Amino acid sequence: MSIMMQEEKKRQRPIARRVRSFSESFKCLFKSPHLRSSSPPNVTQLPYRSSSTSPKRSSKPLRRATISARLNPKYSSMQQRTYTLKCHSPDMPHTFKRTESGSSDISNRDRSVSDKEEGIINESRGNRNLESIGLHSTQSSHLRSPSISSNDSLSATTSSSGSQWAMDSLLDDSDNDVIPYRGSEKEKLQSKDWAQYNFIDNPDKEALHRATSYPNPHISRQFHHKGLYIRSSHPDEKSLESLPQLADAAIRCIIEQDGFKVYEDGSHEHNIKLSGLIAKMEKSNFPSTHRQGSLSRPKLGISLSGLFKHHKGECDIENALSLLPTEEKPEAIHEKITGQSSADGNGSSLTQKKEDYLKIVNPDASLGSDELKLINSLSNKIHKSLQNFLQEKNLKPEESISEQAPTFQEKYGHPVGVVGAGAYGEVKLCARSRTDKDSPSFDTYHDKKYIYYAVKEVKPKQDSDLEKFCTKITSEFIIGHSLSHYHKNGKKPAPNILKIFDILEDSSSFIEVMEFCPAGDLYSMLVGKSKSKGGLHPLEADCFMKQLLYGVKFMHNHGIAHCDLKPENILFYPHGLLKICDFGTSSVFQTAWERRVHAQKGIIGSEPYVAPEEFVDGEYYDPRLIDCWSCGVVYITMILGHYLWKIASREKDMSYDEFYKEMKRDSKFKIFEELKHVNSELATNRKIALYRIFQWEPSKRISVDQLLDLPWMRQTICCLIYDSA
Numbered sequence: 001m002s003i004m005m006q007e008e009k010k011r012q013r014p015i016a017r018r019v020r021s022f023s024e025s026f027k028c029l030f031k032s033p034h035l036r037s038s039s040p041p042n043v044t045q046l047p048y049r050s051s052s053t054s055p056k057r058s059s060k061p062l063r064r065a066t067i068s069a070r071l072n073p074k075y076s077s078m079q080q081r082t083y084t085l086k087c088h089s090p091d092m093p094h095t096f097k098r099t100e101s102g103s104s105d106i107s108n109r110d111r112s113v114s115d116k117e118e119g120i121i122n123e124s125r126g127n128r129n130l131e132s133i134g135l136h137s138t139q140s141s142h143l144r145s146p147s148i149s150s151n152d153s154l155s156a157t158t159s160s161s162g163s164q165w166a167m168d169s170l171l172d173d174s175d176n177d178v179i180p181y182r183g184s185e186k187e188k189l190q191s192k193d194w195a196q197y198n199f200i201d202n203p204d205k206e207a208l209h210r211a212t213s214y215p216n217p218h219i220s221r222q223f224h225h226k227g228l229y230i231r232s233s234h235p236d237e238k239s240l241e242s243l244p245q246l247a248d249a250a251i252r253c254i255i256e257q258d259g260f261k262v263y264e265d266g267s268h269e270h271n272i273k274l275s276g277l278i279a280k281m282e283k284s285n286f287p288s289t290h291r292q293g294s295l296s297r298p299k300l301g302i303s304l305s306g307l308f309k310h311h312k313g314e315c316d317i318e319n320a321l322s323l324l325p326t327e328e329k330p331e332a333i334h335e336k337i338t339g340q341s342s343a344d345g346n347g348s349s350l351t352q353k354k355e356d357y358l359k360i361v362n363p364d365a366s367l368g369s370d371e372l373k374l375i376n377s378l379s380n381k382i383h384k385s386l387q388n389f390l391q392e393k394n395l396k397p398e399e400s401i402s403e404q405a406p407t408f409q410e411k412y413g414h415p416v417g418v419v420g421a422g423a424y425g426e427v428k429l430c431a432r433s434r435t436d437k438d439s440p441s442f443d444t445y446h447d448k449k450y451i452y453y454a455v456k457e458v459k460p461k462q463d464s465d466l467e468k469f470c471t472k473i474t475s476e477f478i479i480g481h482s483l484s485h486y487h488k489n490g491k492k493p494a495p496n497i498l499k500i501f502d503i504l505e506d507s508s509s510f511i512e513v514m515e516f517c518p519a520g521d522l523y524s525m526l527v528g529k530s531k532s533k534g535g536l537h538p539l540e541a542d543c544f545m546k547q548l549l550y551g552v553k554f555m556h557n558h559g560i561a562h563c564d565l566k567p568e569n570i571l572f573y574p575h576g577l578l579k580i581c582d583f584g585t586s587s588v589f590q591t592a593w594e595r596r597v598h599a600q601k602g603i604i605g606s607e608p609y610v611a612p613e614e615f616v617d618g619e620y621y622d623p624r625l626i627d628c629w630s631c632g633v634v635y636i637t638m639i640l641g642h643y644l645w646k647i648a649s650r651e652k653d654m655s656y657d658e659f660y661k662e663m664k665r666d667s668k669f670k671i672f673e674e675l676k677h678v679n680s681e682l683a684t685n686r687k688i689a690l691y692r693i694f695q696w697e698p699s700k701r702i703s704v705d706q707l708l709d710l711p712w713m714r715q716t717i718c719c720l721i722y723d724s725a
């Protein structure tokens with residue numbers, strides 16, 4: 001059957017294709033400086049480098065260079081729409097007329113909040129958080145779905161080691177009656193109970209109906225005329241400043257499930273558990289005489305104490321130096337890239353010369369001239385440092401920044417804990433004291449005292465291929481940085497993309513500084529929910545899905561496909577703001593110099609989320625459509641609390657095979673048919689959307705753009721309002 005599928009797909013895609021890696025997308029960018037020619041880079045005339053040279057990893061996500069190919073004419077050209085955030089925030093203040101403690105039914109929300117009250121509210125909410133938050137352990141990465149790439153053999157990628165299916169193991173361990181996969185004996189017993197996962201137990205059906213009917217007269221009135229929310233200090237929500245504040249309005253809460261609340265006006269509220277580390281930070285009483293601009297090392301207890309001792313070979317974060325170039329004059333940059341002085345020749349202007357060798361045809365692409373300069377500069381420095389690391393010279397990083405430049409401590413503070421672990425190192429939380437200069441806008445999570453940053457260490461291994469490692473960290477940083485600092489044409493960065501601030505080096509590793517998301521990742525959230533059976537409330541999952549799709553749409557509009565969308569790469573703020581992270585496997589399918597979208601081949605991502613076309617040997621596919629499939633799997637995982645299948649391969653997975661057969665036979669899938677929602681209209685619209693996503697033939701699959709335009713997503717009330725919504 002798979003041969004038939006291959007044949008069928010081959011017939012549909014008669015276009016000759018070629019393979020191109022991320023580094024190859026930018027001629028000479030990743031060559032050692034001495035190899036770099038002085039000729040102008042021309043991205044369209046590159047020799048292709050085989051993707052098989054990508055670094056191998058045993059059980060961890062493998063970062064993979066981008067593979068692209070000639071445009072397949074059936075791929076539509078990208079629609080360049082922009083949107084800005086209008087409303088809601090991670091720190092959005094709400095006051096609550098709470099019901100008596102212990103009362104399980106209805107609570108009211110009073111939305112009359114003045115500016116003066118906002119501080120008080122924030123403070124009181126902080127206190128409430130402190131009361132309610134317990135320290136939850138850091139999820140170790142080995143428990144998660146490892147990313148895979150085309151460099152792994154198919155057999156290797158489809159192995160299901162004990163550690164690989166952590167979510168299921170957790171389900172098995174904690175709930176004997178919850179079934180990880182369809183097709184097993186255990187599952188047969190359970191299949192009749194699928195519907196229970198999303199049973200909407202709401203006593204006030206009429207209120208629920210009113211709240212979720214579309215279009216909702218209440219919600220439109222409040223969002224657009226009265227201004228539902230008061231702005232907070234998160235930079236993404238700046239436009240909230242212009243919104244009028246609400247008049248007194250007591251709004252009844254009609255659904256409450258695990259902290260998620262839906263109000264009778266159709267609006268909702270997420271209350272995602274704050275990281276235990278933040279709670280500890282807030283509780284600790286730090287000495288007030290800590291160094292200017294930095295945080296005194298806190299005494300946080302036994303578990304974190306070892307973190308502050310610097311051992312030999314360990315990352316010396318606080319002495320790390322930024323690899324980012326200081327502001328250079330355009331002439332100097334030009335000279336660096338081209339090897340020619342801008343003043344030489346017949347005196348033609350720099351602009352003219354730039355245009356000679358780089359014709360920008362797609363100004364919205366994330367990777368353009370600025371990124372090209374940055375890539376050149378970074379790859380030079382990383383190459384040099386890597387040679388030092390690998391030859392164990394242990395040389396101190398070159399003082400590449402001016403003496404006046406702030407130190408790591410001044411900019412990002414001190415490490416206070418570990419929030420996660422990646423394949424090449426840990427992700428740490430750094431905190432520094434707030435200063436007057438920081439107000440009023442923040443690019444990362446902050447509380448009243450501190451500003452927090454997530455700091456990811458990336459350390460080369462002894463057997464690391466120098467060039468591949470350089471490509472990996474450069475591409476991860478550049479893609480993340482360009483997406484999160486997309487200010488070209490006066491546009492705002494996307495609210496759903498994690499901000500990447502800086503890349504630094506110390507004597508043994510590279511350090512990426514990111515926005516910190518204090519409510520952890522979706523994976524941890526789902527594991528928590530799984531223990532108490534089932535997934536998220538469908539209205540909560542819908543809101544997250546909408547944010548996820550807008551984040552992915554933003555990436556696609558700027559020439560990048562994520563290629564590893566999974567719950568581990570989706571982070572949250574406590575009030576439900578979603579951020580997509582980890583661009584290490586992202587693919588550049590279109591640069592600023594290209595009009596065409598490049599297809600790619602090979603397996604990228606993490607098995608349960610990988611689209612079926614990726615498993616077809618040698619098959620080229622549109623990377624945007626694999627993102628769409630992954631979003632669908634993420635959504636179903638949010639709803640069910642576990643994977644739909646281990647792998648979308650009929651030969652390897654009974655559950656997927658069953659899905660395929662059911663769809664062929666009945667054009668229906670039992671699980672999708674049985675999924676419940678708060679009303680039949682939403683249930684039907686969602687089902688239609690799911691069928692459009694889960695098309696194994698990519699040519700029949702819906703795009704992310706189209707998905708956002710379906711009634712399901714248009715109807716979904718989201719915490720954020722986008723311009724194009």
Ligand SMILES: Nc1ncnc2c1ncn2[C@@H]1O[C@H](COP(=O)(O)OP(=O)(O)OP(=O)(O)O)[C@@H](O)[C@H]1O
Pocket residue numbers: 061062141419420421422423424425427454456498514515516517518520521568569571581582584
């Ligand atoms: N900015 C952040 N804020 C909060 N938590 C984070 C942040 N970045 C990462 N984490 C946590 O750390 C975990 C691992 O991070 P990351 O996804 O970057 O590693 P990875 O993908 O396993 O590593 P690699 O990039 O080497 O493949 C995440 O799943 C998340 O729980």
